[in-house]
Amino acid sequence: WFMAITAKLQHRFAQEIVGLQKKNLQITRARQQIGQGSERDVHLAKGSLASAQNAARSALSAYENSLRSLELLLGRYPSADLKTADKLVAVPPPIPAGIPSEILERRPDLIAAEREVARAFYKEKEANLLHLPRFTFSIGVGINSLNDAIAGLAAGLFAPLYTGGAIEAEVQKATAEQNAAIASYAQKALQAFKEVETSLAAEEHLAKREEYLGIEEKENKIAYQQTKKQYEIGQIPLLDVLTVQQKWIGAKIAKLDITDKRLINRVRLHLALGGSFEQPSMTAKSTAAR
Incomplete structure (x- = not known):
């Protein structure tokens, strides 16, 4: 379930990147027409758009495969039309000490x-x-x-x-x-x-990694927005924009993946414990x- 939702979010983000690359191409062509851009930048923008479209198609395929796996688990025909949530649930409260x-x-x-x-x-x-x-x-x-x-x-x-x-x-x-x-x-x-x-060790490591990736995503997004503005007024080449954009994309995808891993790890912890954190009665x- 978590993996299917993560795949859905990754596909959605990939589609957003396609939209960004289309806008980059429009800006690049407009700058070339007024003599501020180069043909090289246009080719770079076209290549980046094709790369984003390929990534979006790959993400869609992964999402459909995850749906089929989930449908098979539920005893349904694997048609990849199962409806899932639009976002991952929040990571549960901290694990209590002294289990x-x-x-x-x-x-x-x-x-x-x-x-x-x-x-x-x-x-x-x-x-x-x-x-x-x-x-x-x-x-x-x-x-x-x-x-x-x-x-x-x-x-x-x-x-x-x-x-x-x-x-x-x-x-x-x-x-x-x-x-x-x-x-x-x-x-x-x-x-x-x-x-x-x-599972306990993984929880500690994954939580810290999620924190670091959150910072990385935030800072790279700000850097991308600033770099894009600099490109639009002709201060830097398109390649600089694409480089920073790739760092932002990578951080966002990595953070989503880590959140997914934290949720799956919490499920594994409860399986390892045999249930909740509460101690069962001897009668039970x-x-x-x-």
């Missing part, structure tokens, strides 16, 4: 892995046999807390996972099948931690396990 690690225990893959351990230990009727290491996730903290919490786990010692659970006393005499079930749970837990940490987890 408890146990919130991941509601993830379907961890619940399924826990049930496999339960079956291996013949405790299918007991819920919450395993517990993840207790620590908190926070943006900017890094992975040190995670490393400290699961150092034993990474070395192949699974005690942090089931301490406090119902099978702690039986692990010392576990069979190969039971150890395999515990190892599978541990591996899935590590993967879950990695997904959360990756037990119900999900059943």
Whole structure:
């Protein structure tokens, strides 16, 4: 959905650039007619217009392809006529600090892995046999807390996972099948931690990049407007205008792309957490396990 809207906005912007290049060509021809412009500038303007038209056509193709992919996902015929929003939604509020690690225990893959351990230990009727290491996730903290919490786990010692659970006393005499079930749970837990940490780190980096690109877009747009005025009164050649214009276009497209990536990353974070930032009740987890 986000990718389709982004493609739509990119196509719209590409069409705006075509309009700008047409105006540039008109101005260039008018200046040539009164002896203030050159034939070279006219050719540059024509080439830039053709380049913009090509980019607009490419953007339209990308937009239509994204619509077909979305329609296919929705079980509809891929006709590329799905209506989408005209702008991306605002990036959600900041991620709260101190997300408890146990919130991941509601993830379907961890619940399924826990049930496999339960079956291996013949405790299918007991819920919450395993517990993840207790620590908190926070943006900017890094992975040190995670490393400290699961150092034993990474070395192949699974005690942090089931301490406090119902099978702690039986692990010392576990069979190969039971150890395999515990190892599978541990591996899935590590993967879950990695997904959360990756999304949190990406949120921090993408937010800063979006900020920098916003500044770049703003400043380059001002520079383009000033450069265009200078060209219109004959102070600079058309090539200078096109160079600054390209920088502005590049910054605007890059900022749109980063906003899209931030929204997609937030979705991935919620998938990694298994839901919202709120910690589920044990009753809810037990119900999900059943």
